[in-house]
Amino acid sequence: MELFVLNQDVVKQEEQLLKLQGVALLIALVRLAWYLRQRDCTRALALADQADAALLLIPNKDIELHRLAARLLLLRAEIKLLYADFAAAKQLNRLALTLFIKLEDRLGVGDSHWLNASIFIDEGKVAQVVASLDSALVEYRLANDPLRIQIVQARHLVYAAFRDPVATGLALQATFPLDGLYPASTLTWLAMARASVAALTNDLGISIKHYLLAYRVGLDCGQIRQALVAANNAAESFCIMGDLGAGLEWREVSLALARNTRWPASIGYCLILMGDIMRQLARFGEAMVCVQEALVLLEALMGSRNYELGLKMLGQLELDMGHAEQGLAAFSKLEAQLLLHDELGEPDLLVIAWCGQAKALFMLAQPQAAIHKADAALQLAREHDNAEGQIHALHIMAQTHAAFSLPAPEGMSAPSATLHFLNLELVVVATIRGYGMSFDLYTEIAAAHAACGNFVAAYENSQAAAAAHKKTYSLDVEKRTLAMQIRLEVERAHAETEHHRQVAATLKTSTATLETLGTIGREITACLNANAVFKSLHRYVDQLLDVTSFVVFLLDEQQDALNMAFGIENGKAVTSEGTALNSPISKIARCARERREVLIHLEPDNEDVTWVPGTLETLSLLFAPLLIGDRLLGVMSIQTPSYHAYGERELSIFLTLSAYGAIALDNAAAYAAAERSQGLADQALSELRQTQGELIQREKLASLGSLVAGVAHELNTPIGNSLLVASTLREDSERFLQQIQAGNVRRSELERYCQSAEESSSLLMRCLLKAAGLITSFKQVAVDQTSDQRRLFDLHTECEDVVLMLSSRLRGAGHELKLDIADGLQMDSFPGAFGQVLSNLIINAIVHGFEASQHGLISVQGAAKGDQHVVLVVKDNGRGISKDHIGRVFEPFFTTQLGQGGSGLGLHISYNIIQSVLGGHISVSSPDGEGAIFEIVLPRVAV
Known part of the structure; x- marks a missing residue:
């Protein structure tokens, strides 16, 4: 019979009971009772009673049956210890040990010594603990049981860590390398030992990781007591690292688990630590209630570490409340307990006791006594690192x-005693990994320097204090992040394993059940409607388990309350008001906060036998969180009036259904959200396309408006010249007519008039032809840009027309444009789209490319690229485009001239036209000192 087994093995033992009878059944009863001794004391004792009754009916018992009787005595002894009945525990263990020795049962003898070690721990007699473990190790070696040998060696190292953590760490690595694979029963103690070494050598992050591992593995292999200790120690390390939220969470987990076991020593231990975190949160009244309740429970355990921790907590709490005399009394009592049991070998508590007394004596204005106690604590702390x-x-x-005013200390190395000790403290702080320099410590050092007249050093330390103060928040966040990272890492590593292990414990024993749950999982998770999920869950829960009430509560959007989403009781729908997530009495809220299953078995005479919202009396209640990874959706619960209806098998099935339910509900919510989002997205896309079309059309009209302004300016010159020439010709004609009427026309006058008329007519024709050409070009460009018609055109001519339209704007800005387009490049494409792109690039260079007073040069070069394409390069010699902006110039609404006339659409529209209309592509570069270069490659025949 093993010391500890996994939960899945317990499930197998449960199922075998139904198939056995006679002696085989008796052996199975004892085995199962033994494995349940910490998991479920009440059930273990009931099975032990059943086995004892069966043993009485067997007249002639063989050795094996006597061994079973001795094992039952040992089981009862351990349960008595768990309930802090030391006298009964010792007596029953002595009887068991006597029987095991008589039967030459080496394993039984070793297990008895193992239990003795636990008894001595609770009595605070560590020397006897070590001796008992040594005796157990001898017996296990004689029995040749390698697993028990491993376990007892690992447990030895846990206690050794408190005496010498450094040496214990070396022994751990030598005996149990960190990369080794170990059974869960051994790993529980190994993780505890590694965590203790890490915590006592100031490596809190590693200690948390190992404590949480010990907690998980301890629960899995039935070492509930060690799991409680591990969870509380992890909480302590979280608190030291500043993550009080995680610390409080694990304190609640531990206290809830301890109260469920009803073990007074464990409850007292958890209450002490709950009081500690309440003290840190300055909730002194609640802290005192917890500590006083703990000390009452632990009075029977005087001399144990738990009782001494209670005295330590009481002393710290009294000092925090300003009660110096009461604090001194508590720490003095702690010192007396430690010295009374000097074999305990736990100097950490003695250091705390002396420091507490020194603090109290300081508060009571007894400086010499305070210095004496503090110095004793300092020397002991130095001895043990x-x-x-x-x-x-x-x-x-x-x-x-x-x-x-006190005498200077021996060997004082600073101008004042205060500064001497603060400097020493600073040196020690610097040796602790992850321990940030304190703002308060630097401030006190600065004040000490100022008191000595060293104002330069005072100023420097004040600056260091300010820097430390600024770092405080980030350091706290870093520590909390590290603590959370470690917590999530361990939980994530074990969550999936634990779930699969729990499911496997039930499913491996029954192919039919496996197939059924697989089918159920596929059906439930295929549902995309929450109501359908609820109905499927209820149907299958009702088929597989003893259920009279089934409810599902879901977390609200504010994440602070749980509301009933579905409820059936005795076949009828029920409703209920929501419950706050922080409700101290709601079992639903507790399950949600702890994020783990809650199994409650009530006694028939228990007052808490009604289940809200109905009036059904319930004795078995099971709650499971609906989790997706670390995200809580709600809680699912089943209840029944049957007594002890839910065991390991039922728990595994229910957890499996809860997992399926969580996945299905999350899928349903995601599907509903996706449908809503798709509708909104379709509407937004339609609106976006409409807006984009309007913006593009506006940009086109704006571009055309710019061309109109340019053409109007260009037409002013030839039309004005034509008016001037026509006016001059008219005046000459009127004057010549007057000469004819007067009859004094000479030949020279006639020749002059004819020559002037010829010159004026020639000049007038040239001006009017230029104006007509401008108008023809504008008409073509305007038609092209507004009609998007496809036609054949010459690239050179089209570029000339666009440049002509923009020439006035170029002259007005003081810039020059050089056009260099090869002749004979015929295009079968969209000239309007092409013209808009070219005009956008030129305008972009005018607006963005040059400094205010710069006279810039813009060049447009075009040439053939193979037989099928042309390449057009628009380049300026301006300021160029910065590296931060060059990757975004084609994005919509991106402009460096926002609010100054830039819309941010010109280059975006050009990019879209080139890609989608003209079938080409555009790229941009801006070498240092060379301005901006846009290169466009277009097919000569648009696709």
Whole structure:
């Protein structure tokens, strides 16, 4: 019979009971009771009673049956210990040990010594603990049981860590390398030992990782007591790292688990630590209630570490509340307990006791006594490499010298005793990995330097204090992030394993059940409607389990309340008001907060036998969180009036259904959200396309308006010249007519008039032809840009027309444009689209390319690229485009002239026209000192 087995093995033992009878059934009863001794004391004792009754009916017992009787005595002894009945535990264990020795059962003898070690731990007798474990190790070696040998060696190292963590760490690596594979029963103690070494050598992040591992593995292999210790120690490390939220969460987990076991020592231990975190949160009244309740529960355990931790907590709490005398009394009592049991070998608590007394004596204005106690604590902390203890002792000594006039300490290395001790404290702080320099410590050092007249050093330390103050928030966040990362890493690593293990514990024993659950999972997770999911879950829960009430509560959007989404009781729908997530009495809220299953078995005479919202009396209640990864959706629960209706098998089935339900509900919510989002997206896309079309049309009209303004300016010159020539010709004609009427026309006058008329007519024709050409070009460009018609055109001619339209704007801006387009490049494409692109690029260069007073040059070059394409390069010698902007110039609404006339659409529209209308592509570059270069490659025949 093993010391501890996995939960899945317990499930197998449960199922075998139904198939056995006679002696085989008796052996199975004892085996199952033994494995349930920490998992479920009530059930274990009931099975033990059943086995004892069966043993009485067997007249002639063989050795094996006597071994079973001895094992039952050992089981009862351990349960008595769990309930803090030391006298009964010792007596039953002695009887079991006597029987095992008589039967020459080496494993039984070793297990008895193992239990003795636990008894001595609770009594605070560590020397006897070590001796008992040594005796167990001898027996296990004689029995040749390698697993038990491993377990007892690992447990040895847990206690050794408190005496010498550094040496224990070396022994751990030598005996149990970190990369080795170990059974869960061994790993529980190994993880505890590694965590203790890490915590006592100031590596809190690693300690959390191993404590949480010990918690998970301990639960899985039935070592509930160690799981409780591990969870509380992890909470302590979280608190030290500043993650009080995680610390409080694990305190609640531990206390809930302890209360469920009803073990007074464990409940007291958890209450002490809950009081500690309440103290840190300055909730002194609640902290005192927890500590006082714990000390009452632990009075029977005087001398145990748990009781001493309670005294330590009481002393710290009294000092925090300003009760110096009461604090001194508590720490003095702690010292007396530790010295009374000097074999305990736990110097960390003695350092705390002396530091606490020193602090109380300081508060009571007894400086000499305070210095004496603090110095004793400092020396002990140094002997055991306890950095935290050294820091506390040195700080108290510095405070005492600062407040009272005392002789200088021996070997003082600073201008004042206060500064001497603060500097020593600073040195110790620097040795702790991850421990940030304190703002308060630097401030006190600065004040000490100022008191000595060293104002330069005071100023430097004040600056260091300010820097430390700025770093405080980021350091706190970093520590909390590290703590959360470690917590999530361990939980994530074990969550899936635990779930599969729980499911496998049930499913491996029954092919039919496996097939059924597989079918159920596929059906449930295929549902895309929440109501259909609820109905499917209810139907299958009702088929597979003893259920009279089935409810599902879902977390609201504010994440602070749970509302009933579905409820059936005795076949009828039920409703209920929501419950707050922080409700201290709601089992639904507790399950959601703890994010783990809650199984409650009530006694028939228990007052809490009604289930809200109905009136059904319930004795078995099972709650499971609906989780998707770390995200909580809600809680699912089943209840029944049957007594102890839910065991490991039922729990595994229910957790499997809960997992399927969570996936299905999340899928349903995602599907509904996707449908809503798709509708909104379709509407937004339609509106976007409409807006984009309007913007493009506006940009086209704006471009055309710019051309109109340019053409009007260009027409002013030839038309004005034509008017001037026509006016001059008219005046000459009127004057010549008057001469004819007067009859004094000479030949020279006639010749002059004819020559002037010829010159004026010639000039007038040239001006009018130029105006007509401008109008013809504009008409073609305007038609092209507004009609998007495809036609044959010459690239050179089209570029000339566009440049002509923009020539006035170029002259007005003081820039020059050079056109260099090869002749004979015929295009079968969209001239309007092409013209808009070219005009946008030229205007973009005018607006964005040059400094205010710069006279720039823009060049447009075009040439053939093979037989099928042409390449057009628009380049300016302006300021260029910055590296931060060049990758975004084609994005819609991107402009460096926002609010100054730039829309951010010109280049975006050009990019779209080139890609989608003209079938080409455009690229941009901006070498240092060479302006911007846009290169366009177009097919000569548009696709």
